[in-house]
Amino acid sequence: MNDPRRIAIVGGGPAGALAGQLLATGGRKVVLFDEKLAWEKPCGGGLTHKALTQYPFLAEARAESKFIRHCELSTPAGRRVRFEVRYPLAIFSRLALNGLLLDRAKRSGVDVRQERVTEISGAAGDWLLTTPRGDYRTSQLIFAAGARNSFRAQFLSPISPEDLMVTAGYFIPGESSLVQIQFLKNISGYIWVFPRPDHVSAGIAAKMGETSTADLRRLLEQWLRENDFSLEGARFYSHILPAFRAKTLTAMKVCGDGWMMIGDSAGLVDPITGEGLYYALRSAELCAQALLAGDPARYAAKLEEEILSELKIAARVSQRFYTGQVFGESVLERMILLTEHSEKIRDLMSDLFAGIQDYQGLRSRLLRIVPGLMLEGLGGRLGFSREAIDNS
Numbered sequence: 001m002n003d004p005r006r007i008a009i010v011g012g013g014p015a016g017a018l019a020g021q022l023l024a025t026g027g028r029k030v031v032l033f034d035e036k037l038a039w040e041k042p043c044g045g046g047l048t049h050k051a052l053t054q055y056p057f058l059a060e061a062r063a064e065s066k067f068i069r070h071c072e073l074s075t076p077a078g079r080r081v082r083f084e085v086r087y088p089l090a091i092f093s094r095l096a097l098n099g100l101l102l103d104r105a106k107r108s109g110v111d112v113r114q115e116r117v118t119e120i121s122g123a124a125g126d127w128l129l130t131t132p133r134g135d136y137r138t139s140q141l142i143f144a145a146g147a148r149n150s151f152r153a154q155f156l157s158p159i160s161p162e163d164l165m166v167t168a169g170y171f172i173p174g175e176s177s178l179v180q181i182q183f184l185k186n187i188s189g190y191i192w193v194f195p196r197p198d199h200v201s202a203g204i205a206a207k208m209g210e211t212s213t214a215d216l217r218r219l220l221e222q223w224l225r226e227n228d229f230s231l232e233g234a235r236f237y238s239h240i241l242p243a244f245r246a247k248t249l250t251a252m253k254v255c256g257d258g259w260m261m262i263g264d265s266a267g268l269v270d271p272i273t274g275e276g277l278y279y280a281l282r283s284a285e286l287c288a289q290a291l292l293a294g295d296p297a298r299y300a301a302k303l304e305e306e307i308l309s310e311l312k313i314a315a316r317v318s319q320r321f322y323t324g325q326v327f328g329e330s331v332l333e334r335m336i337l338l339t340e341h342s343e344k345i346r347d348l349m350s351d352l353f354a355g356i357q358d359y360q361g362l363r364s365r366l367l368r369i370v371p372g373l374m375l376e377g378l379g380g381r382l383g384f385s386r387e388a389i390d391n392s
Helices: 014-025 049-054 094-107 213-226 246-251 277-292 297-323 331-341 343-354 362-375 386-390
Strands: 006-010 029-033 065-074 080-092 111-113 119-123 126-131 134-138 140-143 164-173 178-183 190-195 199-207 235-242 259-261
Touching: 006 014, 006 126, 006 134, 014 029, 014 094, 014 277, 049 080, 049 277, 065 190, 065 331, 065 343, 080 094, 080 178, 080 331, 080 343, 094 111, 126 140, 164 213, 190 213, 199 213, 213 235, 246 297, 259 277, 277 297, 297 331, 331 343, 343 362
Parallel strands: 006 029, 006 140, 029 111, 065 178, 140 259
Antiparallel strands: 065 080, 119 126, 126 134, 164 199, 164 235, 178 190, 190 199
């Protein structure tokens, strides 16, 4: 009879590695499959203050990360603001971050196998996983292999292109101490520059279907040239990220009889910012807690309470964020102008970067700040009217 304590994890990124470590520490027999294991994934690699507080061992890994306090935001029209964040952002090489988390999983007793799972058959309590090296039986499956993993369609409906984001970018040799975000005209996305310990990660992201990867690459290369970044010795990459619509987040399942999905596999990425590392780690923790408590259904309930409710709000407002108007000007232009002139808005932006300002409380905080801007005498300079504020 299959051991009910056996758990197989498909995918060895941050979510899979942390879930494995927590389950093995809790006494479960865990095997983790990933054909690449630690690798340099194309993304910014930023961990927020919220993530570092929740997982302090990451804050202690200073040799593997770079702590950044300065950020520059730029609008499509060229308006820029630079400010210091109140809580530093830790930026990891994903090779280093994944390696750190996998090492912790191994030390906890996880059987880490560099193998590709090619087939899954069976049913809850008696799953059969097939790899080029053989078969493995398990009672519980955890998927942590990204949004486009080949097994998602076996358990859920395939992801629509409308729920995906395309990224392209470069790993550029050199050093920097400034995070740069450049918003783009007619594109629901942005260019980013994130300094890592031994290189800079520069990339561009947009909703799938808005423009081609080739056009994104050209836009990025032009911006990099104009901002004095040399591509000599740089490595190109492209990748697909989930950016689920609100209706997709509402309808989707994250677990079923004998299986669970965590991290990108569950689509847990902010559709405005593209940030997913905190959600990957927290979903892994919630998944492990539910299994160790013998109550797998608890995972879906806690995920809805803590994460999905936030992502649904972000999904509903993402289009307005990128293309909407406020007080007669684009949201992006107004946001950066306000950040430049208001200390309270800079504090708000800092808290958003830190992950400690949630979307649910954002509107009420903004409505408390706006009247203060009027009293500070910024109303005329920024184009506010009392009628606009009363109707906001």
